[in-house]
Amino acid sequence: MSVQFLGMIGHRLASEIIPATGPIFDKKYIAEFAQAHENAGFDRILVGYWSDQPDGFLVTAHAGANTSKINFLLAHRPGFVEPTLAARKFATLDNLLDGRLAVHIISGGSDHEQRRDGDFLGKERRYDRTEEFLQVVKNSWYSNESYNHQGEFYQAENAFSAIKPHQAHLPVYFGGSSDDAIRVAGKHADVFALWGEPLASAAETVNAVKAEAARHQRDVGFSISFRPILGRTEEEAWAKAEAIRAKAKTQLEQSGYTFGLPKPQSVGAKRLQDAVAQGDRLDSVLWTGIAALVGGGYNSTALVGTPEQVSDALLKYYDLGIENFLIRGFDPLNDAIEYGRELIPLTRKKIAARQQAVSTSTSAVA
Numbered sequence: 001m002s003v004q005f006l007g008m009i010g011h012r013l014a015s016e017i018i019p020a021t022g023p024i025f026d027k028k029y030i031a032e033f034a035q036a037h038e039n040a041g042f043d044r045i046l047v048g049y050w051s052d053q054p055d056g057f058l059v060t061a062h063a064g065a066n067t068s069k070i071n072f073l074l075a076h077r078p079g080f081v082e083p084t085l086a087a088r089k090f091a092t093l094d095n096l097l098d099g100r101l102a103v104h105i106i107s108g109g110s111d112h113e114q115r116r117d118g119d120f121l122g123k124e125r126r127y128d129r130t131e132e133f134l135q136v137v138k139n140s141w142y143s144n145e146s147y148n149h150q151g152e153f154y155q156a157e158n159a160f161s162a163i164k165p166h167q168a169h170l171p172v173y174f175g176g177s178s179d180d181a182i183r184v185a186g187k188h189a190d191v192f193a194l195w196g197e198p199l200a201s202a203a204e205t206v207n208a209v210k211a212e213a214a215r216h217q218r219d220v221g222f223s224i225s226f227r228p229i230l231g232r233t234e235e236e237a238w239a240k241a242e243a244i245r246a247k248a249k250t251q252l253e254q255s256g257y258t259f260g261l262p263k264p265q266s267v268g269a270k271r272l273q274d275a276v277a278q279g280d281r282l283d284s285v286l287w288t289g290i291a292a293l294v295g296g297g298y299n300s301t302a303l304v305g306t307p308e309q310v311s312d313a314l315l316k317y318y319d320l321g322i323e324n325f326l327i328r329g330f331d332p333l334n335d336a337i338e339y340g341r342e343l344i345p346l347t348r349k350k351i352a353a354r355q356q357a358v359s360t361s362t363s364a365v366a
Contacts, residue, residue, distance in 0.1 A: 003318065003351050005344050006073060006223065006326040007037040007336050008046040009063060011054045016290060017247040017330050019255070025054045027062060029333075034063035036333055037070055040340020041348075044071040046326060049106060051116040057093060064097040072097060073173060075104040078133035079119045079126065084159050086133070087140035090170065091163045099166035104173040104193065105130060107181065109266030127180035129153045134172065134188045141165055173223065177205065177268040186212030189220050191324060195268050196226040196301035198275055198282045203320050210321075223324035224317055225299035227290065228310050230338060241304045244330050245289045252293060272296030285313045290330075299326070307342040314347055 012029055014020035022029060037045050045063070047056045060074050074093070076086065094101040107126040108114045114121070121129060132151045139147050139159070146160040174181070174189035182205075185192045192209045194202055206222055213220040229244065231237030273296040276288045281304075291300040303310045314325055327343070329335020 002323060003348060004043040004223075004324045005041070005339075005347075006044045006046055006324060007040075007042045007339075008048065008326065008328040008332075009033040009037065009059070010048075010332065011059050013332070015330050015332055016294075017244055017251060018332075019251065025059075030059060030062050031066035033333055033336075034067050034070065036336050037340075038067045040336050041344045042070060042336070042340070044073050044102065046073040046104065047075060049075040049077055051113050057089060060101070061093060061096060064093075064100065071100040071102065073102045073104050075106055075175075077106050077108050077114075077117075078130045079108070079114070079121065080117055083133045083136035083154055084140055084156050084161070087137040088161050088163055090137070091141060091161060091165045094165045094167060094170055095163065097166070101165075101167075102171035102173055102191075104175060105134065105188075106175045107184075109176070109268060123178075124180055127176070127178070127184050131184045131187065134184075138188075141170060175268075177266075177271055181267070182209055182212050185209055185220065186218065187216050189213075191221040191223050193223040193225070193324075193326070194322075195272055195299045196224055196286065196303070197271055198278065198286060199316055199320070201271060201275070202317060202322070206320050206322065221324060222320075222322040223326055224322050225326040225328075226314075227300065227302040227329060228327050228335075228339065228343060229287070229302050229304045229330070230307055230310060230343065231304075232306065234305050234309065237304050237306060237309075241287055241289060241302060245293070248290055248293055248330070266297070269296040269298075272301065275301065283313070283316070285309055299328075307346055310343060311347045311350060315350060318351065 009030065012020060012022045012024055012026040034045060047060045049056055056074050060072050064072060090103055107130045132153050136149050136154055140161040141164060146158045149156040149159065171190045172188055173191045173193050174185040175193045186209065194205055202224060209220055229237055229241045231240055272291045275282060276292045276296060280289060281287055285303050285305045287302040287304045290302065294300050303313045327339055
């Protein structure tokens, strides 16, 4: 397997340890943030979705206009844009980006978040809607003839999209950890995204998704998200982690900002809370300190250590069949630059060496 590194860009400087600064749609920062990832050697960058933040389509378009090589992953929640229109919006953006787009479909893990945008459908039903949404979107993308759709959530008559994705196949990433999420992912996902869980629970999810995809004669790739904290020494890295915990705790208490939490309906949040219950440090370098502060509400677990140690930790997930690593820091822009200096090239080098060893061994046997 090849390895892909994903980052995440925001529309202004902000994190758990950095109070939001600048205009809420900071064009200069968006451009610089995307360029920093491209220069650092990332393959793709995620643009997230929130019920009270700027539109991700336009953030992605602006970032794309200021880069030339890096790919994008646009988060989208079904339920607010009709799938026929969403398909055209995705296809148009993919053409604008010369084929650099993938979409990350999120059904929504918080009733509170969904209702802020006017969606009062329950969580289980949201996955049923997502399944139908993706069916219609793919019909618009790949059908050369008009079609009719009469479903439970959507209806369309004589639907057709003149604009198709620039790519022959526009990748669909899929988020969610529930049985319903796995069921839909098995049918539609190209890449299934996990939050940073311990190795044992990540392996369980990988195996469950693979089994579901096999029922539909499909293969699915995997992505996992971490917040690496690097130091020149192990001690320095852990001291940095504790400083981040202290700053995050203070900022959360002072601001009252909860990052859209809690997410009582989210199985992913529950799985991270289970990891928190196992301890502060798991699998040697997996740290749950920030996940504990935010109730496991988003990708908040960290890998802590030297670049060598964190790279070795990533390889253990790679051995589970996970080939996409979404890494973002608590000092977002500066950490992206730091990852590009050593962690990304070091991990690529180790995987290339493994592949070369396998190739040499195979040639020798032949």
